[in-house]
Each structure stands twice: as structure tokens, then as C-alpha cells.
Amino acid sequence: MIERKQTRQVLVGDIPIGGGAPIPVQSMTTTKTHDLDATIKEVERLEEAGCQIIRITVPDQKSANTLKEIKKRMTVPLIADIHFNFRMALEAVDAGADKIRINPGNIGKKDRVKAVLDKVKSAHLPIRIGVNAGSLEKDLIEKYGYPTPEAMVESAKRHIRICKENDFDDIIVSLKASDVNLMMDAYRLFSKEFDYPLHLGVTEAGPTKSGSIKSAVGVGSLLAEGIGDTIRVSLTDDPVEEVHVGFEILKSLGLATRGVTIVACPTCGRLEVDLFKISREMEDKLKNIETPMSIALMGCAVNGPGEATHTDIGIAFGKGSGHIYYKGENRGKVREEEAMDHLVKMIHEFEKEQTNGGKNEF
Numbered sequence: 001m002i003e004r005k006q007t008r009q010v011l012v013g014d015i016p017i018g019g020g021a022p023i024p025v026q027s028m029t030t031t032k033t034h035d036l037d038a039t040i041k042e043v044e045r046l047e048e049a050g051c052q053i054i055r056i057t058v059p060d061q062k063s064a065n066t067l068k069e070i071k072k073r074m075t076v077p078l079i080a081d082i083h084f085n086f087r088m089a090l091e092a093v094d095a096g097a098d099k100i101r102i103n104p105g106n107i108g109k110k111d112r113v114k115a116v117l118d119k120v121k122s123a124h125l126p127i128r129i130g131v132n133a134g135s136l137e138k139d140l141i142e143k144y145g146y147p148t149p150e151a152m153v154e155s156a157k158r159h160i161r162i163c164k165e166n167d168f169d170d171i172i173v174s175l176k177a178s179d180v181n182l183m184m185d186a187y188r189l190f191s192k193e194f195d196y197p198l199h200l201g202v203t204e205a206g207p208t209k210s211g212s213i214k215s216a217v218g219v220g221s222l223l224a225e226g227i228g229d230t231i232r233v234s235l236t237d238d239p240v241e242e243v244h245v246g247f248e249i250l251k252s253l254g255l256a257t258r259g260v261t262i263v264a265c266p267t268c269g270r271l272e273v274d275l276f277k278i279s280r281e282m283e284d285k286l287k288n289i290e291t292p293m294s295i296a297l298m299g300c301a302v303n304g305p306g307e308a309t310h311t312d313i314g315i316a317f318g319k320g321s322g323h324i325y326y327k328g329e330n331r332g333k334v335r336e337e338e339a340m341d342h343l344v345k346m347i348h349e350f351e352k353e354q355t356n357g358g359k360n361e362f
């Protein structure tokens with residue numbers, strides 16, 4: 001059981017972050033924000049995949065002008081991503097953003113900082129201070145020689161101090177780096193001193209395969225230590241993949257509030273069916289299932305029945321057929337080519353049962 005570090009809680013729209021609340025998975029659109037149709041399409045795909053908070057960049061006036069319409073058509077909270085331009089932050093608040101990602105130290109003159117923080121405060125919105133090892137302040141690089149956890153935490157402290165000077169404390173913090181050890185140490189160091197909720201991420205993690213592994217190690221290790229209140233997986237891929245990977249990380253630690261956990265054997269010489277094909281097809285079919293459940297796909301009778309009886313739904317194959325299990329009960333033998341249909345039926349049966357009041361928490 002993971003004991004989560006107690007952080008203060010902030011609200012992003014209707015989603016609580018920190019203070020022991022479930023850990024939301026977030027992602028970011030990749031479209032030009034001013035392209036309304038393309039952005040909405042991506043937002044809808046992210047929402048369908050279960051993305052709980054969506055960040056959208058607001059780099060220019062055209063984007064700011066489109067943000068209001070985007071927000072109207074979103075069902076999950078919107079984070080406006082702002083760099084430097086304080087006017088965009090003000091406009092994003094007017095457009096209905098639920099949180100602003102901005103570093104107060106990058107806004108510039110004091111009156112501009114005050115204008116942004118006053119506006120955000122009057123709208124009761126939080127901000128995220130996003131420290132990134134790749135864009136640390138020059139003087140901190142000079143002081144520490146290169147990006148270190150201490151330099152990153154010092155950078156975060158500067159932005160926090162500016163917020164406090166303006167009587168603003170509704171803050172979420174991230175300390176991202178593409179180097180997994182650096183990012184983990186920065187979060188650990190920060191977490192010792194502060195109780196602001198933490199947004200975890202390995203930045204610029206890379207293509208799907210290596211990026212997912214880096215994120216799983218970096219984000220997963222911190223979560224296992226109880227650090228972290230929301231996560232974003234950064235991949236050089238469709239952002240929908242980021243959401244799937246984010247949930248896989250949470251599921252593997254028993255921290256997910258939705259989705260299917262698949263247990264599948266790695267296969268060996270005993271295998272008598274095409275389990276690779278079956279597990280690929282199954283993974284694809286289950287991507288958007290919200291109900292938490294576990295499914296075992298096992299290649300033979302050695303470990304198959306054991307695993308299959310310990311999951312919500314399972315199949316233990318033999319030669320050309322398999323025994324199917326529902327909540328531990330053996331429901332008989334089905335042929336290999338019919339296995340997928342039977343499993344899908346049981347999945348729907350399970351979903352229905354859960355919707356009708358059953359409980360199955362990870």
C-alpha cells in the first residue's frame with residue numbers, strides 16, 4: 001500500500017489535485033490552438049481516452065481568440081499554457097481556463113506579475129509553476145554549473161516567492177527534466193520542504209517505447225514513494241498514447257481510478273494458441289473502457305487457471321481452446337476462435353454489474 005505524502009489541495013475546475021485526491025492523468029494538445037476544428041477533434045479524442053485535464057498552449061492572440069470556443073466544447077478542465085506573455089494569461093482567464101501554467105518570474109515587470117496573479121486569484125484559479133531543467137535561469141546555471149536538483153528547486157522557490165509577495169498561494173509545482181535521475185531527485189528535494197501539490201513528468205521523454213519506459217521509471221518511482229498528485233507522460237506521439245501510458249503507470253501501482261489491467265503470460269514453448277494476437281486485439285478493444293477491472297490472458301494450464309481465477313475475468317488456454325473464468329468461477333471451455341467474443345461479453349457483463357452498484361477498486 002502506497003502512503004501518499006500529504007499535500008495541500010487545489011481545484012482545477014471540478015478536479016481536486018493533492019490532499020490525497022485520486023491522481024488525474026493529463027495531456028496536452030498538439031494542434032495549432034487557433035485551428036478550432038483540429039483542436040476540438042484532438043480534445044474529443046483525449047476525453048474519450050479518459051484524459052482528465054487537458055492543457056492547451058496560448059502563444060498568440062489568434063489562439064487566445066479561439067480559446068473561449070474550445071473551452072465551451074470541452075467536458076474536462078482546461079489548462080492554458082502561457083510562456084512570458086502576460087496578456088495571454090489575462091485573456092486565458094477571460095476565456096474560462098481552469099488553471100494557468102505560467103512561471104511568474106518569466107512575466108517581467110512587477111505590475112504585470114501583479115496583474116496576472118490578481119486576475120487569476122479573482123477568478124479562483126490555481127497556477128502551475130513549471131520548472132524545466134532545460135530552461136533554468138542563467139544565473140542558476142552559473143551558480144550550480146549545470147542543472148542540478150538544487151538549482152531546479154531554487155528556481156521553483158523564486159517563482160513561489162513572487163506568488164507569495166502578491167499574496168497568491170494556489171500553486172501546483174512541476175520540476176521536469178529529460179534526465180530521469182535528475183527529475184526524481186528534484187521532486188524528492190522539493191517535496192521534503194514544501195507541501196504544494198506536485199505535477200509529475202519526465203519532459204521530452206521521447207518516442208513511445210523509450211518515452212513510456214522513462215516515464216514509468218521516473219513518474220512511477222516517485223508515485224511509489226508517495227510523491228505526486230497529477231501526472232503527464234510526454235511522448236513524441238499522439239497525445240492519446242500519453243493518456244494510455246499514464247493510466248498504465250497508475251494501474252501498475254494500484255492508483256488508477258479507471259481502466260483495465262491486463263495480466264498476460266509472456267508465453268513459452270508450452271503455448272498452443274496465438275496469444276500475441278489475442279493480447280494485442282484485447283488491448284486495443286479495452287483502451288477506452290472506464291470500469292476498473294483485471295483480465296488474465298494465459299497461454300496454458302501451468303499458471304493459467306491460478307491467474308485467471310484471481311482476476312475479474314480470465315482465460316487459460318490449452319490446445320486450440322481455453323477455460324474462461326468470471327470472478328474466479330470457471331464458466332467452461334471455449335474454442336480459440338470464439339475466445340475473444342466470450343471475453344468481450346464477460347467484460348460487458350462486468351461493466352454492467354459495476355454500474356449497477358457493484359464495487360471493484362484497484
Ligand code: SF4
Pocket residue numbers: 265266267268269270271298299300301302303304
Ligand atoms: Fe508458458 Fe504456460 Fe507460463 Fe504462458 S502460462 S508462460 S504458456 S508456462
